[in-house]
Amino acid sequence: MNEKKDFLSSLADELDTKNEGAAKDDFEIYHASSKSAAELRNFKDQDYDFAENSVQPKTVPKPTSMGGASATPKATATPTPKQAPKPTPQSAGSLRDGKKSPHSFQQEELKKIDKKPFKLDPKILIAGIIGLIAIIGLVWFFFFAPKIPMPDFVGKTINDVGAWAKQNNIETAGIIINKEYSLEYDKDVIISQDQKAGSKIKNDTALTFVASKGADPDEVIAFPDLMNMTYSEIKDWIDTNKLQKTKINTQYNTLVEKDLVINYDLKTGTESNFTRGSTLTINISKGPAPAGTVAIENFVGKTYAELEQWANSKKILLEKTEAYSDTVETGKIISQNIKVGESLEEGGKLGVVVSKGKAVKIPNLVGYTKEMLDVWAATPENKVTIVKKERYNSAPEGTVIGQSLAAGTQVDQGTVLELTISLYMPQLETNSRAWYGKDYLELIKWVDDANGKGANLAAGAWAGEEKSDTYPTPGQIISYSCLDAKGNQLPYGANGCARPLPIDAKISMKISSGPATQPTPTPAPVLKEFKVDKNLGYATFKALCGANGITVNPIGTIADNSTTFVILQSDGVTTINNGQTLSEGMSIIVQEPTPAP
Structure with a gap:
């Protein structure tokens, strides 16, 4: 039995060494794994056959477990450096419970492991430091070091800086570009820079330049005696002082010697307060014009009539072009194609542009209300002749819906501008019985008038005809209704005509074909009449005619008791004798018989 115990104790120690490894602080704590130790504990009641280097159990029962844990409680230990763990009460039956039972294993052993100190080769340390410095240098060079060479921009322009950037x-x-006046440098030329030329910069380096604003236009310049100066002297004076608005015109002149001043025009400032920005024009003589040539004068601002008079006297032809101008009056010269002082051979052509005055710029007037249009038309620069044409349209009444001149067009003042104005929709009714009893042709005429203004209506007696005592005259409108373009009655009022009609609407009418009942015939009037009896005498005959509505036209003097008077019909030829009937309304002639010759 002693050999068996010693072998199992060794086996437990070997298992502990494989499962746990070395302990902290240079100590290794050996213990058996919980599973192996539990199995070994079960060996104590079994018999073993021992052979060389082996152990064969006769019967090895499987350990029972719950949730993957061994049936035998695990041994727990809290190892500390240089001290073996103490057994706990729950570790009874473990391999190291400290009891000297005949079947227990040997106690744990603590072993110190000695470690050799690490030594770094100085050569390797130096090489590593050098390599690290090289890497840092490369990173700085490629990612952080300035690499863009700074040019020298002094004397170059701002545009050159922009192109380089x-x-x-x-x-x-x-x-940043600061500007200052400079007599030495022209406008927009670089005077100085803060970064030295040739230095290296990064693309986000702040740069400051000073650029020239040119010579100070407000600097006072001494005004010379121009009338006693030559062309070259004046030019040197202009160049030296960089006079910005001083110009020289040369022209032929028979009175002033070549290269001397004819006159000058100082338009802004005075001679005593002359600045670099003052406007000065100097006219210098080119001497007499060559034979057969004409010296061109300045016609800008003069009337075309003046130019024509001059051109006729100099045998010069004119080419006239008209253009609008906001500053030059109508009929005056805006420009000429030959400069003042240059010569032109006789018979040559001088081209001039003549002002048509201010142009009227036509805006987009579509959508303007009546009030907006009135305001636009009342503005002095919009002097056009407006002609209005009214059309039915869905736009509100008085709104502009069309114009004859396109927006953006420039026209002469007084040009006719035709505007189409909305009448809104056609209104058939002004009261609910506006058309009842009227002749249907009146409504047809109303439709024709509306169609002439774009209504596109249609009307007809599509509801048919019928007899009517209310409207007995044939053609009278008995009823009517308003329909849409598809023939559906409009929903406005009883007949659909109470509201403005849509474009393409239809008007259906029913008209009278005459009275429904026949009228009672009126008896012919009874005329008064009597038979002629001249024996009663003229006075009695005349009284009977008056009582019966017969007109008597006597010729000459007839005695009241005459029985011989002659009665003629109104034609003065046909005789009416005794016994004939005279009726009401007749006209007769009465006279004495003509004596026989």
Whole structure:
């Protein structure tokens, strides 16, 4: 039995060594794994056959477990450096419970592991430091070091700076350009820069430049005696002082010697307060014009009539072009194609542009209300002749719906501008019985008038005809209704005509074909009449005619008791004798018989 115990104790220690490993602080704590130790504990009641280097159990029962844990409680230990763990009460039956039972294993052993100190080779340390410095240098060079060479921009322009910045991806937000007046440098030329030429910069380096604003236009310049100066002297004076608005015109002149001043025009400022920005024009003589040539004068601002008079006297032909001008009056010269002082051979052509005055610029008037249009038309620069044409349209009444001149067109003042104005929709009714009893042709005429203004209506007696005592005259409108373009009655009022009609509406009418009942015939009137009896005498005959409505036209004097008077019909030829009947309304002639010759 002693051999068996010693072998199992060794086996437990070997298992502990494989499962747990070395302990902290240079100590190794050996213990058996919980599973192996539990199995070994079950061996104590079994018999073993021992052979060389082996152990064969006769019967090895399987350990029972719950949730993957061993049936035998695990041994727990809290190892500390240089001290073996103490057994706990729950570790009874474990391999190291400290009891000297005949079947227990040997106690744990603590072993110290000695470690050799690590030594770093100085050569390797130095090489590593050098390599690290090289890597840092490369990173700084490729990612952080300035690499863009700074050019010398002094004497170059602002545009040159912009082109360079764009080419090198320089951030323009960091470029500051200050400006100052300079007599030495022209406008927009670089005077100085803060970064030295040849230095290296990054693309986000802040750069400051000073650029020239040119010579100070407000600087007072001494005004010379121009009338006693030559052309070259004046030009040197202009160049030296960089006079910005001083110009020289040369022209032929027979009175002033060549290269001497004819006159000058100082338009702004005075001679005593002359500045670099003052406007000055100097006319210098080119001497007499060559034979057969004409010296061109300045016609700008003069009337075309003046130019024509001059051209006729100099045998010069004119080419006239008209253009609008906001500053030059109508009929005056805006420009000429040959400069003042240059010569032109006789018979040559001088081209001039003549002002047509201010142009009227036509806006888009479509959508303007009546009030807006009135305001636009009342503005002095909009002097056009407006002709209005009214059309039915869905736009509100008085709104402009069309114009004859396109928006943006420039026209002469007084040009006719035709505007189409909305009448809104056609209104058939002004009261609910507006058309009842009227002749249907009146409504047809109303439709024709509305169609002439774009209503596109249709009307007809589509509801048919019928007899009517209310409207007995044939053609009278008995009823009517308003329909849409598809023939559906409009929903406005009883007949659909109470509201403005839509474009393409239809008007259906029913008209009278006459009275429904026949009228009672009126008896013919009874005429008064009597038979002629001249024996009663003229006075009695005349009284009977008056009582019966017969007109008597006597010729000459007839005695009241005459029985011989002659009665003639109104034609003065046909005789009416005794016994004939005279009726009411007749006209007769009465006279004495003509004596026989």
